[in-house]
Amino acid sequence: MQKLYKPLLFSVSLIPFGVLIYNGFRDNLTANPIEYITHYTGDWTLYFLLITLSITPLRNLTGKLIFTCFRRMLGLFAFFYACLHFLTYFVLDQYFDFNAIIEDIIDRPYITVGFTAFVLLIPLAVTSTKKMISRLGSNWQRLHKLIYVITTLAILHYLWLVKADTTLPITFALIFSVLMTLRLPWAKNVKKFFISEIQPSSH
């Protein structure tokens, strides 16, 4: 099962990137392509963070352990899109203007939190290999709880960027809080409810 699904999921996760490249070649990235690419890669970073965070609740609710096998890969795709997002800012938007970048990080709260979120993702990506997992032992779990902080910062980054229309960042925040709530102990009752609904008791 795993051997079949993993490459499939890998390919599917690359589709947003492919679509971006395709639209780039068709000159279909609006009048302000750099802004478009920045927003697009930022959106997909958030999507992948939330998809990654939905794996544990999915496993708990369905009791199917197979979901956990995809979690690392999805997290790495969040990092992949975050890298594209950061590189777009660093190269295309600011064109290596370090002074402007440092000023942005200090003076603009949405960039302060966005940049922090990106930096915090790096140790998670670095420790995502099987070797590192076994080397870090129980510390690995503890370290990777950073994803909660990162996602919070990423949503704040979006919320503080928008001028007036907070619909999307608020939606992300709501989804995130649902995913967090499902991690609380009471969620086990939800699981029982689900399991009994899904699997009719044997006679």
Next chain:
Amino acid sequence: MLIKTPSDIKSSEITSKSTYLSRRKFLKTSINTGIVGSGLLLAGNTNAATLNDIRKSRYSTLEEELTDFEDITTYNNFYEFGTAKEDPVKYSGGFNPKPWSITVDGECNKPGEIGLEDLIKPHRLEERIYRLRCVEAWSMVVPWVGIPLGNVLKRFEPSSNAKYVAFTTVFRPDEMPGQRSRVLQWPYREGLRIDEAMNPLTILAVGIYGEELLNQSGAPIRLVVPWKYGYKSIKSIVKISFVEDEPRTSWNDSAPKEYGFYSNVNPNRNHPRWSQKKERRIGEFLKRDTLMFNGYADQVASMYEGMNLLKYH
């Protein structure tokens, strides 16, 4: 079955793309070489109404390359039609700017409601090529067609109590889907000090590239104040009021620390969202330095002498 609503049809799908593009290029070169106002040349080529008898203006910014018509009319901030840049072109199809009238009231001797044609008729249309600087740190160069606001205002004989001019955008949630959500306080309001309104650079625009304004650009009539951030240039105006006190404005109400009443383009003021030091000209890759008063300091700086422009931002 997929039923396309009219707003789903891009103009590029109606006219073939190559015709469309060559026409834009033609417009662009004809404007650069001085063949403006020769509307007949274009007749029959398009459904968009061409404006006639446009004279050139010494106030135009001539040293800049014009932004493409397609970019000007597909990349817009016009929250009445949605908050994404591509929303105005997508969702403004149901807006009907004809017939149109404007109410002028407040501190003046001749208040009243006036039809758009009667408002424009006594004036000669002028082409005004201006830089447009958005607070989001992008900019364009737009060949507007319009009339000086000051000349229009004088006809209503403002009194000495008229210290400011307040403007209001039309409120039609049925035709403007963005007005159905409360991202800003509708209707959109803007304002100028009376000397800013009377400054010869300030115009009421009715067209772009020699054609009537499209809905997404603020049809049928909008303000253009080239030394201020774009949101000061209020679109689809239905009301102009002469007032004694500084009027409230939509973006200032929404975030007073970010969007001051004056909102003069100022590279020295630190903004919490976008550095104002540089800007990206639409169509260009590298950013360029933003100029004080968007490059119009010679014509407007004297109005602000002695004012702390960081405080009165």
